[in-house]
Amino acid sequence: MEANQIIVGLIILILIWTLIEQKLLITKRFLIKSQCLPQEWDGTKLVVLADLHNCSFGKNNERLAKKIDQLAPDYILVVGDMINKMSTSYPSNSFLLLERLAKKYKIYYSYGNHEQKLDDYKTMTDEEKKALYSSWNEYREGLTRENITLLDNKSVSITKNGASLRVTGLSLGLEYFERHRMQELKQGHLKKVIGEKKKDEFQILMAHHPFYFKDYADWGADLIVSGHVHGGMVRLPGIGGLLSPQAKFFPKYQAGLYKKQDKSMVVSRGLGSHSVMPRLFNIPEIVFLSLKKG
Numbered sequence: 001m002e003a004n005q006i007i008v009g010l011i012i013l014i015l016i017w018t019l020i021e022q023k024l025l026i027t028k029r030f031l032i033k034s035q036c037l038p039q040e041w042d043g044t045k046l047v048v049l050a051d052l053h054n055c056s057f058g059k060n061n062e063r064l065a066k067k068i069d070q071l072a073p074d075y076i077l078v079v080g081d082m083i084n085k086m087s088t089s090y091p092s093n094s095f096l097l098l099e100r101l102a103k104k105y106k107i108y109y110s111y112g113n114h115e116q117k118l119d120d121y122k123t124m125t126d127e128e129k130k131a132l133y134s135s136w137n138e139y140r141e142g143l144t145r146e147n148i149t150l151l152d153n154k155s156v157s158i159t160k161n162g163a164s165l166r167v168t169g170l171s172l173g174l175e176y177f178e179r180h181r182m183q184e185l186k187q188g189h190l191k192k193v194i195g196e197k198k199k200d201e202f203q204i205l206m207a208h209h210p211f212y213f214k215d216y217a218d219w220g221a222d223l224i225v226s227g228h229v230h231g232g233m234v235r236l237p238g239i240g241g242l243l244s245p246q247a248k249f250f251p252k253y254q255a256g257l258y259k260k261q262d263k264s265m266v267v268s269r270g271l272g273s274h275s276v277m278p279r280l281f282n283i284p285e286i287v288f289l290s291l292k293k294g
Helices: 002-021 059-071 093-101 113-123 127-145 189-194 210-219
Strands: 026-034 045-049 075-078 106-110 149-151 154-160 163-170 202-207 223-226 256-260 263-267 285-293
Touching (some): 026 256, 093 106, 106 163, 106 202, 113 127, 149 163, 163 189, 202 210, 210 223, 210 256
Parallel strands (some): 026 285, 075 106, 163 202, 223 263
Antiparallel strands (some): 045 285, 154 163, 256 263
């Protein structure tokens, strides 16, 4: 009986901690060095946001916005799943946050699988999905009004003192997010959807799904920023993340900085959660990147 009581007590404590933990917020900092980075971009500061899923840190995401203000980034990169495929997108916690941030910072936003799924609802006759698509469309139009650049398989070049840096947003396709399977990236797929990498520009690739790091690097990305894996949802001491959203145990790319020769990928553990996806020993995070030539 005592053993059972201890087990029940531990379960209750874990559940309470999970609820508390999801309201905490940390900043993970990474220094990204590259010989390919133009000298003019040395010292550039980037904030990466991922997987908010319409959660809120304080009223209207006040705590999250204040933490970003303290970091004072030059640019904000949003790498998808800021909203949920089964809930209203506009107005929402995500939109109100981005609306506020856009008044101070230039924001580039690439799609995650939830944005892609909502886009997919456009052709559906189900009334609920039609309403969700309409809300998503308002969200998207609202972001554009706020001068937020949406990169759905699109690229933009940013110039500083005559030196260019290129930012590309990759939307892989929903087939690459299916559960219980890991589909190989089709040969030539990246060139088909986002074109060839420009040789004379430092290339940032915003790719929600991190599992294709090798393909992204081979395509020519110098820096990849990703999310999607939620840090493995449950993080075990000394082991790392337990499970990916595709129900794969111990995902290879789950959180932090990964290197492939002179290429770097940073995977955010994300900010929120949705449906029944847990977060345990996995505090929500803002990612802060400092670019350095070298």
